[in-house]
Amino acid sequence: MFLSTYPLRLDEKGRFFLPSKYRPQLEDGLIIVQGQDDCLAIYPPQVFEQTAGRILEQWSTHQDVRAFQRMLGADAGESRFDKQGRVSVPAELREYAHLDRDIIVTGALDHAEIWNPDLWRQYRDAQQPEYSRIDKPIGQVFSGVR
Numbered sequence: 001m002f003l004s005t006y007p008l009r010l011d012e013k014g015r016f017f018l019p020s021k022y023r024p025q026l027e028d029g030l031i032i033v034q035g036q037d038d039c040l041a042i043y044p045p046q047v048f049e050q051t052a053g054r055i056l057e058q059w060s061t062h063q064d065v066r067a068f069q070r071m072l073g074a075d076a077g078e079s080r081f082d083k084q085g086r087v088s089v090p091a092e093l094r095e096y097a098h099l100d101r102d103i104i105v106t107g108a109l110d111h112a113e114i115w116n117p118d119l120w121r122q123y124r125d126a127q128q129p130e131y132s133r134i135d136k137p138i139g140q141v142f143s144g145v146r
Contacts, residue, residue, distance in 0.1 A: 002107035007117065009101055014094055015086040016103060022112055023085060032093055032114075033076040037123055040089065040097045040114040045078070047110050089114065 002025070008016045018026065022042075031048040035041035043051065055072065058065040075092045082088075089099065097116060104115040115123070 001109050002112040003109075004107050006105045008103050008105055010089065010094070010099060010103055011086075013088065014091060015082075015088045016105070016114075018081045018085050018087050019105060020085065022105075022107075023081065026081060029078060029080050030087065031076055031078055032087075032089060033072055034093065034096050035113055038097055038116070038119055039123075040093050040099075041108070042087075042112040042114065043110075 006019045031043045077090050102117050104117050104120040106113045
């Protein structure tokens, strides 16, 4: 699982040092995609394939499904970390997530996310009060989510 939060930096080529705790899960490569809320998501290939499989089970005749498939696949990039443990983030994805020099890498259980630090703080600060008050079984909080 991907856990914890790491403040990191992109170098001039758009690379960052992957947290060492994440490297074993990504030895076979990684997929970087646009995430929701203006962040990027990093998936191990097998987890991304499972996620994509669930999306492909939906009816592609539905406009929202087609849009999601297109947005997810269009700028997705397959990569590997280099011998120094660096990951390169494509320019289009850096632009989408408003990444400059400083970044935040967070664990999101089955994947990691890359955030602009200001956007991460805004998101976390907005979500924290609601998260701390959840008092229902998770199935009731997120009913209908598969």
